[in-house]
Amino acid sequence: MSNVLYSNDVAETSVHARTGGDANYSRQYTRDFVDHWDELIDWQKRAEGEGSFFVDLLHKSGARRVIDVSTGSGFHAVQLRKAGFYVVACDGSPTMVERADANFKKHGVSIPIRQSDWLELDSRVLGTFDAVVCLGSSLCHVFDEQTRHEVLKRFRSLLKPGGLLIVDQRNFQAIRAGKFKSSGRYYYCGTSAKVGLGEVSDEVCEFVYTFSDRTTFSLRVYPILPAQLRSEIELAGFNQHRSYGDFKPIYDVMSSDFIVHSAFVS
Ligand code: SAH
16 A cells, blocks of 8 residues: 555645745656756765764654655755654645655655645644654745744744754855855755756755756755854744754865755753
8 A cells, every 4th residue: 555645725826826936846856857866966975975974963852753745856855764763644736646656666665745835734643752853855845934034933843852953054154155066965865866056046046957968957946155154043943053064064165066954842
């Protein structure tokens, strides 16, 4: 029996409109783009690039039950399940959910998965967790500050007291300063896929992905700055904020690809 739980809630369309704005995330992850996603990641290289960073962070906090709220094609859900955590995977994009479920089978892991927009994540349905992970530069799909606040509060509502939130973002501080770097050493490591930039302003950042078969896709996201995300995380009821540049606690913000934020429920 498949463990994919699809949500048929009619309210979903309006929720998508709120969390995606003009650049609705669900429409951006077309089937064709999702079919190329794992070429972009290169699972083996990504696993080598991040090493045991997330597993160590989760172990240090004593976490056992983890929810991956932006599972995409399931990379972190699989790594964390294999590392012994109980994992639930969610994503709002139906094409990503299908891809993740296929990847769970391919990797021989049993992980319950649900299609859900962040604003519809419900602890009465999903239970509560020791940790929420939102990885792969996902939160920037929400353009509107008030909606991000609601999303972060939703994540908080899934956590037990003292629970851990881990959110990462591409380093929009460097990108907005004209120092975009996609080293290919972390996160999106596939050597046959190229990541470039389209439009960049304080309001929008467009990533352009070109694959080995020459197909091109673009993603438009909100280029949230690390300091802004930190204050939004704290405003949503988290404390003990820490940040890491390319997994290091001491880092040069202008030469990091990704910034990881961690914080605990107050
Ligand atoms: N974590 C994965 C995927 C990152 S891509 C990885 O690292 O490879 C960003 C993901 O966030 C997409 O799968 C997209 O569908 C999901 N997403 C974006 N906005 C969302 C929202 N409002 N609700 C649920 N999922 C969302």
